[in-house]
Structure formats: structure tokens, C-alpha cells
Amino acid sequence: MMGSGGLVVMDEDTCMVDLAKFFMDFIQRESCGKCIPCREGTRRMLEILERITQARRSETGTGALERFKGVMYLTRLAEVIKDTSLCGLGQTAPNPVLSTLRWFRNEYEEHIFHRRCPAGACRELLHFRIDPDLCKGCTLCAKKCPTQAIMGAPKSPHYIITDKCIGCGTCLEVCRPKAVIVD
Ligand code: SF4
Ligand code: SF4
Ligand code: SF4
Known part of the structure; x- marks a missing residue:
């Protein structure tokens, strides 16, 4: 119309x-x-x-x-x-x-x-995940995530717990190696 x-x-x-x-x-x-x-x-x-x-x-x-x-x-x-x-x-x-x-x-x-x-x-419907081949395990995303949805040991690939992620996009912004994928 x-x-x-x-x-x-x-x-x-x-x-x-x-x-x-x-x-x-x-x-x-x-x-x-x-x-x-x-x-x-x-x-x-x-x-x-x-x-x-x-x-x-x-x-x-x-x-x-x-x-x-x-x-x-x-x-x-x-x-x-x-x-x-x-x-x-x-x-x-x-x-x-x-x-x-x-x-x-x-x-x-x-x-x-x-x-x-x-x-x-x-x-809310965006799905965030981390590419383990690109992640350097710098821990920056885990430190900045407001809901503690990112897990992983230093210098090892991190991963996102989907149910805890609120889709704020902070991890996408802070990750230098561009390991965070949104789909
Ligand atoms: S409630 Fe809506 S449809 Fe009914 S008179 Fe008011 S503006 Fe018109
Ligand atoms: S900021 Fe990027 S490289 Fe660092 S831990 Fe997170 S996903 Fe991995
Ligand atoms: S999008 Fe936001 S809430 Fe989801 S994992 Fe990344 S930083 Fe955490």
C-alpha cells in the first residue's frame, strides 16, 4: 500500500x-x-x-x-x-x-x-558461532561477552553456547582474526 x-x-x-x-x-x-x-x-x-x-x-x-x-x-x-x-x-x-x-x-x-x-x-534469530580454524584463543570475546556465552581455554579454539547468546554482536566486533561467523 x-x-x-x-x-x-x-x-x-x-x-x-x-x-x-x-x-x-x-x-x-x-x-x-x-x-x-x-x-x-x-x-x-x-x-x-x-x-x-x-x-x-x-x-x-x-x-x-x-x-x-x-x-x-x-x-x-x-x-x-x-x-x-x-x-x-x-x-x-x-x-x-x-x-x-x-x-x-x-x-x-x-x-x-x-x-x-x-x-x-x-x-534474536541470528546464530553466532566461532570457526575453530581461525580462532587463536585470545579470550577477548569471552571476556567481553555480556552473558558468558563463550567458553574455551586460552590459546585454544573457543565456542559459543547458543542458548546463552543474546546476539549482541560484541564478539563479532572484537575478534581480530574474524573467527566469529553469523548466519
Ligand atoms: S480504534 Fe482505530 S478503527 Fe476504531 S475509530 Fe479509532 S482509529 Fe478508527
Ligand atoms: S576473539 Fe576471536 S580469536 Fe579471540 S578467542 Fe574469541 S573467537 Fe577466538
Ligand atoms: S553475540 Fe554477544 S552474547 Fe552472543 S556470544 Fe557474542 S558476545 Fe556473547
């Missing part, structure tokens, strides 16, 4: 799920709150998008179940908001989700089923 005449050009470095999330965040804050479909529905849609761009470690309690339930209801919820909102804001609010789902469904599937962000935009 072009709105009032804007045209945005994007390439493969733009994540369509992240883009939809950006618009939903904006729209749910713009909602005046007069009618329930727009007020509550846009918040629920944002929550669903937040869940599918979250890492497994961020899920608590019934998080995984809520994640799949949300995905199943995403299109239905979008259609109900479109059909039942009082004004144009609510009636067009789900469009970013519906159009990205329609044209970039594969990107949603990567996030949902493989917890991967092909564009590398959803930070």
Missing part, C-alpha cells in the same frame, strides 16, 4: 516480517481506542509478530504454544480487524501483514519453522 504517495524501495536486506512489525507497532500506537477490533486487534497482531521474531530462549511458560496459536490466527485476525473497524485506520491497519504474508510467505515460514531471519534483521 502506497499511503499518500510514498514509495519505499527495499532489497533482500529488508526483512518483511520485521517491516510488518514496524508498521504494526506504529499503527497500534496511532489507534484512538474507540473500537475494539482496532484497539485490541492491532496489539494482538503486534504480539504475534514479536513472538515469531523472538529466540527460543526468550520464551517463558506457554510461549511456544502461544507462538504457534498466534501464527494460525494471524490471517483470520487481520481480516476481522479489516471488516469490523470503524474508520480507515483500522480498516487498513492489517494491510502490511496481509500483503507481506501474500508476497513473502517464505520469509514468514523461515522465521516460524526454522527460527531464521534470511535478511539478518531480526537480531
